[in-house]
Every structure is written in structure tokens, then in C-alpha cells.
Amino acid sequence: MGGELGEQVVKAAEVGGAARVQTPFDVSERRAWAGSVAAYEAGFGRLCAYPVPALLDAAGVGQGMRVLDVGTGPGLVAAAAGARGVQVVAVDAEPGMAKRAAQGVPDAAVYIAALPQLPFMRNQFDAVIGNFVLNHVGRPRVALAELRRVTRPGGRIALTVWAVPAASGQALLGRAAAAAGVPRPADVPALAPEDDFPRTEEGLTALLNEAGLTEAGCRSLAWDHHTTVEEWWQGPAAGVATIGRVVTSQGVEGVERVRRHFALLAEEFTDGDGGLVLPHRALLAYGRVRQAS
Structure with a gap:
């Protein structure tokens, strides 16, 4: 099935997965990412590429394994996994993202699917990876249970999320929106309080332990993202992600107000060549599915 793109219509009862849970947060996320593949690749996509090698290492991704990439986006993680000689299966909730992944990673099987319901039988994968996917689900604990379900006993799960409080570069766009009123x-x-968890090393480790994973751990990843004012602005101006929906929520005049404040605040991060150097920080968490006794 490598390279084939087809929307999955398998019912949860047939694959043994969790019943579909659509929170208001989930519905909002689908709107935030609809039709966003080109704008995402041009801006935020490069930012999210940084943790990929460490993510694959944390999941122990290596030759001959069967690996699931959840929330693949345009397929960057799936491509990196495939380069390690594994059999890659990838899913994304946004059809445009899934199509781009299928085009860019022809040896992968790519599906349109969203957590917490994946169209796979239990214990199918040696490793499951998700680059920032937990940031985009309404019930992270239910999502983790589903990831555990499709991972074989002894298999590894590795995930990244954005750290809170945010690094200064990550906070730039939000500061601009706040300054513009x-x-x-x-x-x-926002995520419902009862579904949220501390976005710290300790908080994410506890979440994995709560999900029943063993050998759970978490570490911080920090890096400077090099971009330009124009590149960094085009994603939110196009309505991409939550910040994009905030920026565009008050129409053209509101977008322009935010842009003016963004341009002023961005001067804090300008390097000698006129580019932007934006500090970011993420959390990389990992754990193993318990072996059957």
C-alpha cells in the first residue's frame, strides 16, 4: 500500500480503537489547519523539523522496523524515518497534509486519520512517533492510550510538545497580538483544564507514566530558529495554526495592527544580516509499552 492515499472509513469497533472524541478544541484544530499545507511548509514547517533526529533516536527507529508517524503533516518525519530503512505508515487529520506526505514519501502508506481513533489493529507497530501531535488533540490522555494500543509490547513511543512557559522566540507572535489588542x-x-497537563519535563513524564508506559522520560530541546520577518509573518497572516486564527480574527484591519506590532517586536531578534534568530524550546518524551507478563 506504499504511497497510496485513501481516507479511512473503518469503524472504531472494527479496529478496536477508542470511540471518536470530538471536543470543541478538536473541532477548532481542524479549522485551524484546513488548507494550510503550503503556508505551513513555507514557515512553521522548517521550525518543527529541528527535533526530528532526536525524536527518531528516542523511539529507537532503525532498520527493518514498522513505524507509525502520527500527525505527519507534509511528511518530514516520515521521510526521515524511511531513510533509516524502516517500513513507514503515516497519518494526518488534514487531507492536504496527507496528500503532500504521500507525494513526498512514496514508500510510505499514508492515511487520513485523527487521534484518538486510528484505523489500525492493536500491537501493529514497533515504534510510534508524533512530532508536536499532542499539542493538537483535545484529550491527550485518550490520545496516548490509542498510541499505546497500536504499539506492540516492548515497542517505543516518542513525542514532542512545546514547552511552557514558551521560549522568547516562540512567544513573539502572541506578544504582537496582545500588543495590538x-x-x-x-x-x-483552549484545552479544557481537566484534559491539560503541565508542559514541563516532569509533567510530560507523569503523563506517560499515567498512560502505563515504562522507562518513561523527558528532556528539553532548545534551539535558535533562523528565519526572516517576511517568512515568519506569512503563516499567521494566512490563518495557519491557533496563532493564525487569532491574528485573522478581526479582519484585515486587525491583521495590519498585529503586523505593525510584530515588526516592532521582531527588532529584538534581528541579527546583523537582517534575519530573525528566534529561541525555541520543546520537550521530547519517550517510553516503552509494557511487555506482556
Whole structure:
């Protein structure tokens, strides 16, 4: 099935997965990413590439394994996994992202699917990886249970999330929106408090332990993202991700207000050549599915 793109219509009862859970946060995420593949690749995609080698290492991805990449986006992680000689299966909730991944990683099997319901039988994969996917699900604990379900006993799961508090470069766009007086709109809900967890090394490790994983751990990854004012602005201006929905929520005039404040605040991060150097920090967590006794 390598390279074939087909939307999965298998029911949860047939694959043994969790019943579909659509929280207001999940619905908002689908809107935030709809039709965003080109704008994402041109901006945020390069940022999210940094943790990929460490993510694959944490999952022990190596020759001959069967690996699932959840939330593959345009397929960057799937491509990197495939280069290690593994059999790659990838899923993404956004059809445009899945199509781009299928085009860019022809040896992968790519599906349109969203956590917490994956179209696979239990124990199918030697390793499961998700680059920032937990940032985009309404019930992270239910999502983790689903990842554990499709991973074989003894297999590894590795995930990244953005750290909180955010590094200064990551906070730049939010600061610009706040300075422009553009709040988070009511139709862009935050994660429900009972579903959230501390975005710290300790908090994410505890979440994996709670999910029943063994050998759980977490470490911070910090890096400077090199970009330009123009490149960094085009994603939110196009409505990409949650920050994009905030920026565009008050129409053209609101977008322009945020842009002006963004340009001023970006001067803090300008290097000698006129580019932007934006500090970012993420958390890399990993664990192993318990062996059957």
C-alpha cells in the first residue's frame, strides 16, 4: 500500500480503537489547519523539523522496523524515518497534509486519520512517533492510550510538545497580538483544564507514566530558529495554526495592527544580516509499552 492515499472509513469497533472524541478544541484544530499545507511548509514547517533526529533516536527507529508517524503533516518525519530503512505508515487529520506526505514519501502508506481513533489493529507497530501531535488533540490522555494500543509490547513511543512557559522566540507572535489588542476569539477554545497537563519535563513524564508506559522520560530541546520577518509573518497572516486564527480574527484591519506590532517586536531578534534568530524550546518524551507478563 506504499504511497497510496485513501481516507479511512473503518469503524472504531472494527479496529478496536477508542470511540471518536470530538471536543470543541478538536473541532477548532481542524479549522485551524484546513488548507494550510503550503503556508505551513513555507514557515512553521522548517521550525518543527529541528527535533526530528532526536525524536527518531528516542523511539529507537532503525532498520527493518514498522513505524507509525502520527500527525505527519507534509511528511518530514516520515521521510526521515524511511531513510533509516524502516517500513513507514503515516497519518494526518488534514487531507492536504496527507496528500503532500504521500507525494513526498512514496514508500510510505499514508492515511487520513485523527487521534484518538486510528484505523489500525492493536500491537501493529514497533515504534510510534508524533512530532508536536499532542499539542493538537483535545484529550491527550485518550490520545496516548490509542498510541499505546497500536504499539506492540516492548515497542517505543516518542513525542514532542512545546514547552511552557514558551521560549522568547516562540512567544513573539502572541506578544504582537496582545500588543495590538487582539485577544483569542471565543471560537478558538483552549484545552479544557481537566484534559491539560503541565508542559514541563516532569509533567510530560507523569503523563506517560499515567498512560502505563515504562522507562518513561523527558528532556528539553532548545534551539535558535533562523528565519526572516517576511517568512515568519506569512503563516499567521494566512490563518495557519491557533496563532493564525487569532491574528485573522478581526479582519484585515486587525491583521495590519498585529503586523505593525510584530515588526516592532521582531527588532529584538534581528541579527546583523537582517534575519530573525528566534529561541525555541520543546520537550521530547519517550517510553516503552509494557511487555506482556
